[in-house]
Amino acid sequence: MTERLYLYDTTLRDGQQTQGVQFSASEKVEIAKMLDALGVDHIEGGWPGANPTDSDFFAAAPETSATMTAFGMTKRVGRSAENDDVLAAVINAGTPAVCLVGKTHPFHVRTALGVTLEENLGAIRASIEHLVTKRREALFDCEHFFDGYNEDPDYAVACAKAALDAGARWVVLCDTNGGTMPARIAEVVRAVISAGIPGDRLGIHTHNDTEQAVAASLAAIEAGARQVQGTLNGLGERCGNANLMSLIPTLLLKEPFASRYETGVNRENLPHLMKVSQRLDDILNRVPRREAAYVGASAFAHKAGLHASAILKDPTTYEHVPPEAVGNARIVPMSNQAGLSNLRKRLTDLGLDGAPDQLRRILEVVKAREDAGYAYDIAPASFELIAREELGLMVEAFEVKRYRVTVERRKNKYDQMVTVSEAVVVVKVDGEKRLSVSESMDETGSDRGPVNALSKALAKDLGPLQERIADMRLKDFRVRIMQGGTEAVTRVIIDHEDDAGRRWSTVGVSPNIVDASFEALLDAVRWKLCQPD
Ligand SMILES: CC(=O)SCCNC(=O)CCNC(=O)[C@H](O)C(C)(C)COP(=O)(O)OP(=O)(O)OC[C@H]1O[C@@H](n2cnc3c(N)ncnc32)[C@H](O)[C@@H]1OP(=O)(O)O
Numbered sequence: 053m054t055e056r057l058y059l060y061d062t063t064l065r066d067g068q069q070t071q072g073v074q075f076s077a078s079e080k081v082e083i084a085k086m087l088d089a090l091g092v093d094h095i096e097g098g099w100p101g102a103n104p105t106d107s108d109f110f111a112a113a114p115e116t117s118a119t120m121t122a123f124g125m126t127k128r129v130g131r132s133a134e135n136d137d138v139l140a141a142v143i144n145a146g147t148p149a150v151c152l153v154g155k156t157h158p159f160h161v162r163t164a165l166g167v168t169l170e171e172n173l174g175a176i177r178a179s180i181e182h183l184v185t186k187r188r189e190a191l192f193d194c195e196h197f198f199d200g201y202n203e204d205p206d207y208a209v210a211c212a213k214a215a216l217d218a219g220a221r222w223v224v225l226c227d228t229n230g231g232t233m234p235a236r237i238a239e240v241v242r243a244v245i246s247a248g249i250p251g252d253r254l255g256i257h258t259h260n261d262t263e264q265a266v267a268a269s270l271a272a273i274e275a276g277a278r279q280v281q282g283t284l285n286g287l288g289e290r291c292g293n294a295n296l297m298s299l300i301p302t303l304l305l306k307e308p309f310a311s312r313y314e315t316g317v318n319r320e321n322l323p324h325l326m327k328v329s330q331r332l333d334d335i336l337n338r339v340p341r342r343e344a345a346y347v348g349a350s351a352f353a354h355k356a357g358l359h360a361s362a363i364l365k366d367p368t369t370y371e372h373v374p375p376e377a378v379g380n381a382r383i384v385p386m387s388n389q390a391g392l393s394n395l396r397k398r399l400t401d402l403g404l405d406g407a408p409d410q411l412r413r414i415l416e417v418v419k420a421r422e423d424a425g426y427a428y429d430i431a432p433a434s435f436e437l438i439a440r441e442e443l444g445l446m447v448e449a450f451e452v453k454r455y456r457v458t459v460e461r462r463k464n465k466y467d468q469m470v471t472v473s474e475a476v477v478v479v480k481v482d483g484e485k486r487l488s489v490s491e492s493m494d495e496t497g498s499d500r501g502p503v504n505a506l507s508k509a510l511a512k513d514l515g516p517l518q519e520r521i522a523d524m525r526l527k528d529f530r531v532r533i534m535q536g537g538t539e540a541v542t543r544v545i546i547d548h549e550d551d552a553g554r555r556w557s558t559v560g561v562s563p564n565i566v567d568a569s570f571e572a573l574l575d576a577v578r579w580k581l582c583q584p585d
Pocket residue numbers: 066069099101102103125126127128129138153154155164165195228289
């Protein structure tokens with residue numbers, strides 16, 4: 053017999069409190085739809101009235117199966133709930149549910165609000181009653197509950213009970229500062245339930261300031277809370293909130309949760325998880341975190357030779373869940389940690405094979421080049437080119453004769469000082485030399501730098517090959533200095549994508565950053581030309 057556990061997403065509210073994150077109203081709509089398709093129970097869309105974006109979002113909020121929820125704060129002391137303009141704006145958004153945050157820590161009541169403990173209790177009661185009168189599902193976020201409980205357990209519980217008695221459907225215990233240990237979270241949740249707030253009315257909202265938000269949420273669930281709040285990719289104020297991308301698969305795939313609880317997200321939806329996580333990063337223009345649990349590109353990457361060897365015999369030797377369960381895939385990358393098992397698996401995946409001496413040679417080349425600074429585990433396209441070369445499968449369709457890049461500071465036609473990077477690349481294709489020149493201006497007239505200029509020049513005119521590389525787009529560019537001082541070597545990793553949905557990474561290494569970049573760019577073009585149309 054399973055029990056229902058409710059998932060409450062606050063990506064569009066607490067997630068928007070992440071430094072550097074500012075969703076547009078249309079991005080919020082897209083994210084809300086994504087969350088709805090995933091199967092969360094509540095979507096907290098933002099704080100209507102607090103800023104134009106949130107107000108615009110609620111004015112055009114999408115139809116969702118999930119309960120759309122507006123967020124706000126309890127009424128201010130000294131005015132009635134009916135006459136509080138901030139509360140009115142929240143209610144006027146017209147959502148079926150409203151979540152109000154209120155103080156439950158005496159220190160905050162005195163210091164932040166400057167009111168008495170009784171006045172705060174009255175404000176909580178009146179605000180929730182007002183929501184109920186307006187026929188809204190009422191949720192109460194008990195801000196700083198765990199710290200408040202440490203100072204004065206009776207008062208913290210009294211605040212939660214005031215909301216419950218006033219008609220709140222959910223009373224959510226918040227570890228607002230994110231500093232409470234999971235064992236303490238469980239202890240307090242149990243105490244709150246013993247004090248008369250049933251677990252099926254209790255939610256948990258944790259922050260990740262000690263990197264334990266997910267663990268703390270799971271501890272609260274084990275202790276009896278039946279609603280869990282979190283965000284996509286763990287966005288949120290400061291270090292973030294509990295990461296739903298880790299919480300959801302853990303709840304569905306791990307004991308004791310999997311057999312005890314049922315959530316709105318089912319196992320059929322779970323394989324969409326990685327795409328949801330990546331889409332959010334795309335919207336934020338962030339590079340996905342490779343090492344993210346379950347949904348990171350490295351979550352099922354088996355780099356070490358011993359691991360790869362066993363994985364090929366039985367994947368469960370080094371995998372805690374099957375990667376497909378969350379929409380991820382197993383990778384056996386090549387690197388200086390690899391043995392023949394890694395290599396054979398990589399080649400098989402690429403549809404390649406070779407004689408034993410060729411395989412040994414590929415391993416030697418990879419290890420020697422990694423020693424010089426290359427990193428093939430994160431640049432698999434460059435590895436593929438090495439393999440093809442050693443297997444005699446590489447046909448070089450063009451040759452780079454020379455290239456040059458200049459960076460100039462000069463006045464533009466509006467008499468403003470601007471930086472202009474210009475690149476010249478000369479290639480030989482089918483016996484004919486072709487010279488391409490490119491500047492690195494984007495559509496706004498800003499300089500995108502010498503690597504951008506080089507990339508454009510290299511991909512500008514490859515004669516008869518041009519059509520095959522026309523849909524290549526440079527997506528990301530990462531530079532790492534490998535050693536300090538005069539011995540410094542630069543490693544550049546470049547990611548590209550194309551219209552077929554392929555995304556590939558290449559590497560270049562040199563004491564000169566431009567050379568390292570050019571090598572990675574060149575590999576990207578060579579790899580693209582190896583792909584079927
Ligand atoms: C723990 C959390 O993450 S809760 C969510 C926090 N999110 C946000 O703050 C983002 C949205 N906030 C905003 O846009 C603005 O802060 C607004 C529009 C809500 C309020 O703006 P302002 O009126 O300019 O107030 P300001 O932000 O300076 O201060 C907040 C006020 O609310 C009061 N307040 C804080 N919490 C509560 C509460 N639970 N109940 C009633 N009043 C509260 C503060 O005491 C302060 O009042 P004061 O100005 O009299 O000192």
